[in-house]
Amino acid sequence: MKSLAALSSDEARTLRGVVFDLDGTVLTRGALTLEAYRALHELRASGLELVASTGRPAGWGAVLARQWPLDLAISENGAVAHRRAGDRLELVDGVDASTRERRRDRLASIVRELRASFADIPLADDNEARRTDTTFDVRESMATPAPRVAELRRAAAALGARTFESSIHVHVTLETDDKASGTVRFLSRAFGVDSTSALARYAFIGDSANDEACFSAFATTFAVANVREWLRQLGRTPRFVSQRSEGAGFAEIVEALLAGQRGGA
Ligand SMILES: [Mg+2]
Structure with missing residues (x-):
């Protein structure tokens, strides 16, 4: 992983948007700091498209899409997306209603x-x-020993479900997308970009194991410093890493991106 100073202006200028994780990335111990929220607004003011992609619930995605300076909120590890359409909120589920009911x-x-x-x-x-x-x-509320978490994931797999592990949660799901494939599908659908240019022209910022697919798939990838706790579990590391953790690290990455876009990096 390289320091943020290694980001070239050429690379920063090719971007049309930024996809970012929430917990451990924008949020600091689950809370939104003033510094991170300001960074979001600065990023939006620069003209980049902002896309949250989180393992948090669809119900949170609805609130984020309504209240935050976002163009798209993808939730449940790439399974669901929300965006504002005029005064209304549009929900996109990857599957039809009857398939959803059967899966539930x-x-x-x-x-x-x-x-x-x-x-x-x-x-x-x-x-x-x-x-x-x-x-x-x-x-999130208590520490489960890692071997016990691994047992839970194995048991879910034996029952035919997939799991994703984030910094705080284990998600059990029957969805076929991962965070990267779901995010790219929704980027294509919302902004009309093909998947190749989505992967080249949106940067990704994350922090932990459920971001691995995005660290592998996107061309320009960043992590906040707390990613170091997850390096043994990550098959693919992000290209750039901040010095500070969580929301402070997110603000540091935003600063580097904006400096790169201005050509001053
Ligand atoms: Mg996270």
Whole structure:
């Protein structure tokens, strides 16, 4: 991983947008700092398109798309997207309503089995706002030992579900997209870019294991300094890393991007 000073102006100027993770990246211990929120507004004012891509629930995506300076909010690890369309909010689910209902029923029975064997791991407190996955809280309110988290993921796989692990959660899902493929699909749909140019012209900023697909797929990738806790689990590391962690690191990356766009980097 290189320092932000290594970002060239040429690379910064090719970008038309920025895709970023929330927890551990924009959010600092789950909260939005003034510094990070200001960085979001500065990024938007520069004319770049802003896209949040998070493992958090679709219900959060709806609020983000309404209230934050965003062009698109992708939630549940690439499964669902929200955008403003005039005064209305548009929801895009990757599958039709009957497929969604069938998947929800099947997922509910898988989660019942998991909960019977993993009563020590609580469900996350944001499941009511979810459409496509059920999420266990492995590090948000308490620390679950890593081997136990691995057991949970293996058990879910044995029942036919996929899992994604973020800095705080394990998501259990029947969706076929990962954060990168889902994000690229929604970028194409929302902005009319083909997938090749989406991967070349949107930078990605993240921090942990569920960002790995995006670190692999996008050409210009950044992480905040706390990514170092996850390096052993990441098959592909981001190209650039900030010195500071979480929201402060996000603001540092935004500053480097804007300096690069102005040609002063
Ligand atoms: Mg994160």
